[in-house]
Amino acid sequence: MLGVPNHSRPMVRVETLVLVVTAWIVATANGPWWSAVSQGRDWSQPGNWLFLACCFVMLVGLHFAIIAPLSLRRIARPLLTLLVMVSAGAAWYMSNFSVMLDPTMVQNVLRTDAHEARDLLNLHMVGSVLLWSALPVAAIWLVRLEHPTRLRALGRRAAWVGLSLLVAVVAALGISRDLTSFMRNQREARYLITPGNFIWGLAVNSRARVADARATRETIGADARFVRLAVADSNPRVLVLVVGETARAANFSLLGYPRETNPELAKTDAIAFSHVTSCGTSTEVSVPCMFSPYGREHYDERRIHNSEGLLDVLVHAGYTVKWLDNQSGCKGVCKGAGVQYEKLEPATAPDLCDSTECHDEILVRRLDAELAQVDRNTVFVLHMMGNHGPAYFKRYPAEFRRFLPDCATAELRKCSREEVVNAYDNAILYTDHVLARVIGTLSRDPRHLESSMIYVSDHGESLGEHGLYLHGIPYAIAPDLQTHVPMVVWVSRQVAGSGDVDTRCLRQKTGEALSHDNLFHSVLGLLDVQTAAYRSGMDVFDGCRGGVTRSLVQSDNATPPTG
Secondary structure, eight states: OTTOOGGGSOEEOHHHHHHHHHHHHHHHSOHHHHHHHHTTOOTTSHHHHHHHHHHHHHHHHHHHHHHGGGOOTTTHHHHHHHHHHHHHHHHHHHHHHOOOOOHHHHHHHHTOOHHHHHHHOOHHHHHHHHHHHHHHHHHHHHSEEOOOOHHHHHHHHHHHHHHHHHHHHHHHHHTHHHHHHHHHHOGGGGGGSTTHHHHHHHHHHHHHHHHHHHOOOBOOOTTOEEOOOSOOOSOOEEEEEEEEOSOOGGGOGGGTOSSOOOTTGGGTTOEEEEEEEOSOSSHHHHHHHHTSSSTTTTOOHHHHHTBOOHHHHHHHTTOEEEEEESSSOOTTTTOSTTEEEEEOOGGGOTTTBOSSOBOTHHHHHHHHHHHTTOOSOEEEEEEOOTTOSSOGGGGSOGGGOOSSSOOOSSOGGGSOHHHHHHHHHHHHHHHHHHHHHHHHHHHTOTTOOEEEEEEEESOOOEESGGGOEESOOOGGGOOHHHHEEEEEEEEOHHHHHTTSOOHHHHHTTTTSEEETHHHHHHHHHHTTEEOTTOOGGGOTTTTOSTTOOOOOOOOTTOOOOOO
């Protein structure tokens, strides 16, 4: 092996190899954890060095107890190699973007498509992982492993695991007061511990997938029906629901940002809401949540994933529903019968796309073609690429490089914060252009459809504030920049003029505290869908419907539907 004669290769027990590799990972792949646990300590005090030593012994013992039972002799080498490589990647990712690998972040990684992964897999990361892994991987494959009898191997492994747990417990008891205080104040710090963080995340997500596969999908709003409540003509009603990506409210000039990032929307009758919070800090959480009647208020991830949502209710009410995607899928939101899904492929618009992705104007182009065929009430969901990071510079055409110099790499720490913000703002500027084009397309429709548009971002983003980049921080400790999102509403003259929506009334609500939880009920209210799943108190349009008396089945104090 490795060109070294067998007689020159040391013979070790599998347990010894697992222990050494585990100690290496704990010692060298946990920079963020060691930094967090060391913060504010006086290193002239021997007790603080003892604290770190006990932490190290405890973590090695606990990890050994998890890894050793899985390290059968025949698979020990590849398993430990994989563990080393993944730990190296996790350490690089956490150190460079100041993120935590909690189960939700692991879920994001598992569901990342090849296109998204390319933005993160750069030469710096690959080089760092290979360099850090070279020594332990070489050691893993250099040594020879003892081959005891099966019974002896089982007994020895059990003894090692038992001893490691005992040592870990003793080490933890020695620092229990200090450790308990730290973990009570910084509970989320446990997601900085590698490889335990991604091992736990994989276990949680695997269990959830098994549960989802066995679950029966809960029906929501089967009683839904369209009831026209406004005095209007019989033209089809059209809603364009634009799901933004990684746009934070702090960088929208419509909401007070000093830079003019929304010059085109500012020239329209669009209404921007200033205090909207997201359900999560990642697409995997926020998109299913915003389309669910349960939302953040009654958040239950398993129930949200295994029940129908807004789009299904609209189908029950007789609406045609089409999801047009320029992103990485609908996260299960569009899997219901009757919801049409289409991923827009680069080959369909070579002037807007390269070989792997498209600029968001492809959505407007497709919407324009679809409108001509609308002959019934229809909802279009446009899923934008938006400000998907870290490669913000890829999200806008060259003519939108207005804020310069802009960061032209996905390795954000190679750029100054000013360059990162410039690239991000250019992407917001392009989103502004796309939304203005959606409004223009709806306004110019020759049939004067009763059209409207709602735009809301799935979550926000950190751009280096407090050393944080990207998103995905656990919600309980996430900064407002990752949860404060823009929401923009526009209604056509046909809708406003018919008395269906009083825009002056709606503008008076722009400062109200809203969230993704309002989307489900606001869309049903706007589209005159009658159902027991509707709650008027969560409908932003309620009270602004031109004086029309609502007759929807509703209850301000109702709990979410049970099916």
